[in-house]
Amino acid sequence: MMLDVSIRHSFGGFSLDAGFSAPAGVTALFGRSGSGKTTIINAVAGLLTPDEGRIAWQETVMLDTSRGVNLKPHHRRIGYIFQEGRLFPHLSVRQNLAYGAWFAPKSAAREDMGRIVEMLAIGDLLDRRPGALSGGEKQRVAIGRALLSAPKLVLADEPLAALEEERKAEILPYFERLRDEISVPTLYVSHSASEVARLATTVVALEAGRVVAQGTAAEVLGDPAILPAGAREAGAVLTAHVKAHHPDGLTELEAGGIALFLPTVRAAPGSRLRIRIAAHDVMLSRERPTGLSALNILPGTVHSVRPGDGPGALVALDTPAGRVVARVTRRSAQTLELANGVPAHAIVKTVSVAASDVGAAGPT
Known part of the structure; x- marks a missing residue:
C-alpha cells in the first residue's frame, strides 16, 4: 500500500514543489509553519486543487492534472482530523460517530463501532454533546468519527496544536494505538519533533515548499544536516x-x-x-x-x-x-x-x- 504524491502550486509568493511516497503506517509531514504541510494535506483531501500534480492511493488516482482527473473530496474516501474537533454541537457523541459511519459506502470494510469506542475510551461520553467535552475528549471523538467513515486514508492536520500540554499527553497514546492497531494509513502534519518522534513510521521533512529528506524517525531526526524545525528542535x-x-x-x-x-x-x-x-x-x-x-x-x-x-x-x-x-x-x-x-x-x-x-x- 502506497500513497504517491507529486504537487506543484504557487500562491501569494509561496512556491510548493514536493513529491514523496507514503507507505502504510503514520507518515509525518514535518517542518516549520509555512513549509507547505497543510497545502499538501489539503490537496490530498481534495480541498485544494494544485496548479500541477498527481495523487494516487494504490490503484485509485485521486488527482492527475495532466489527464483532467480530480475526484471530489467525498469520493476520495478520506477521514480528516482537524486541529479542532469540528463536531456537530447539536448531536450527541454517539450521533457524531454515526454520522461518520453514514458516509461509509455499503460495500466498504467498516471498523466496528464498539471496537473504536473501546480503543478511544469514549464509552462514557456517548450520550454527551460536544459542549460538555474537554478538548482532548473532542479530539478522541473526532478520531473515532474519521475512522468510522471507512476511509482509505486518514489525514491529521496538527491535531494536537490547539491543546494544552496535559491534553496532548492524553491524546498521544490514542494516536499510537491508531498507528499500531488500525490498518488505515495516516498522513500526519506536525511541526513538533516530540510528536513526530513518538508517532511516525515515516518522516517527510519539508522546508520552504521542498522535500529535504524522507526516512524513518530515527534517520531523519538523527541527522544534523536535516533541521526542518530548526536547531532548537534537534x-x-x-x-x-x-x-x-x-x-x-x-x-x-x-x-x-x-x-x-x-x-x-x-x-x-x-x-x-x-x-x-x-x-x-x-x-x-x-x-x-x-x-x-x-x-x-x-x-x-x-x-x-x-x-x-x-x-x-x-x-x-x-x-x-x-x-x-x-x-x-x-x-x-x-x-x-x-x-x-x-x-x-x-x-x-x-x-x-x-x-x-x-x-x-x-x-x-
Missing part, C-alpha cells in the same frame, strides 16, 4: 525495552546493550519504547566520565560535526543504543578535538527526558 530517537521498575522511582531500559534510566515510565517490562533525546540535553566527553550525577553514559564514535551559523555545533554520535545528537558550542567541539571517527561519550541526565518524549514503539 534531537535523536532511540528504541529501547523496559527492563525493570525500581523502588526509587526510576525505570531501567535497555537499548543495544546499554542501560538507560528514566523517571518512572508507565509500561510493562518487555515493552518497546521510543525515546526522543533532545540535542540540548546531551553533554559530550572524550573519556568516560566519573563522579557525575548523570546516570546515562553512552559510549560511541563521532559520525559528524556540523557547525552552525552562530556559536553552536551539532555533533552526531553513533552508539550501541543508536545515534545520539548533541548541541554544543563550536569552542567545545574544537577543545575536545571532535571529528569523524573520534571516540566520545554522550551524557544524558535522567530527569532531562520529558514524559512527552517517551512513547510506545509499536510492533517490530
Whole structure:
C-alpha cells in the first residue's frame, strides 16, 4: 500500500514543489509553519486543487492534472482530523460517530463501532454533546468519527496544536494505538519533533515548499544536516525495552546493550519504547566520565560535526543504543578535538527526558 504524491502550486509568493511516497503506517509531514504541510494535506483531501500534480492511493488516482482527473473530496474516501474537533454541537457523541459511519459506502470494510469506542475510551461520553467535552475528549471523538467513515486514508492536520500540554499527553497514546492497531494509513502534519518522534513510521521533512529528506524517525531526526524545525528542535530517537521498575522511582531500559534510566515510565517490562533525546540535553566527553550525577553514559564514535551559523555545533554520535545528537558550542567541539571517527561519550541526565518524549514503539 502506497500513497504517491507529486504537487506543484504557487500562491501569494509561496512556491510548493514536493513529491514523496507514503507507505502504510503514520507518515509525518514535518517542518516549520509555512513549509507547505497543510497545502499538501489539503490537496490530498481534495480541498485544494494544485496548479500541477498527481495523487494516487494504490490503484485509485485521486488527482492527475495532466489527464483532467480530480475526484471530489467525498469520493476520495478520506477521514480528516482537524486541529479542532469540528463536531456537530447539536448531536450527541454517539450521533457524531454515526454520522461518520453514514458516509461509509455499503460495500466498504467498516471498523466496528464498539471496537473504536473501546480503543478511544469514549464509552462514557456517548450520550454527551460536544459542549460538555474537554478538548482532548473532542479530539478522541473526532478520531473515532474519521475512522468510522471507512476511509482509505486518514489525514491529521496538527491535531494536537490547539491543546494544552496535559491534553496532548492524553491524546498521544490514542494516536499510537491508531498507528499500531488500525490498518488505515495516516498522513500526519506536525511541526513538533516530540510528536513526530513518538508517532511516525515515516518522516517527510519539508522546508520552504521542498522535500529535504524522507526516512524513518530515527534517520531523519538523527541527522544534523536535516533541521526542518530548526536547531532548537534537534534531537535523536532511540528504541529501547523496559527492563525493570525500581523502588526509587526510576525505570531501567535497555537499548543495544546499554542501560538507560528514566523517571518512572508507565509500561510493562518487555515493552518497546521510543525515546526522543533532545540535542540540548546531551553533554559530550572524550573519556568516560566519573563522579557525575548523570546516570546515562553512552559510549560511541563521532559520525559528524556540523557547525552552525552562530556559536553552536551539532555533533552526531553513533552508539550501541543508536545515534545520539548533541548541541554544543563550536569552542567545545574544537577543545575536545571532535571529528569523524573520534571516540566520545554522550551524557544524558535522567530527569532531562520529558514524559512527552517517551512513547510506545509499536510492533517490530
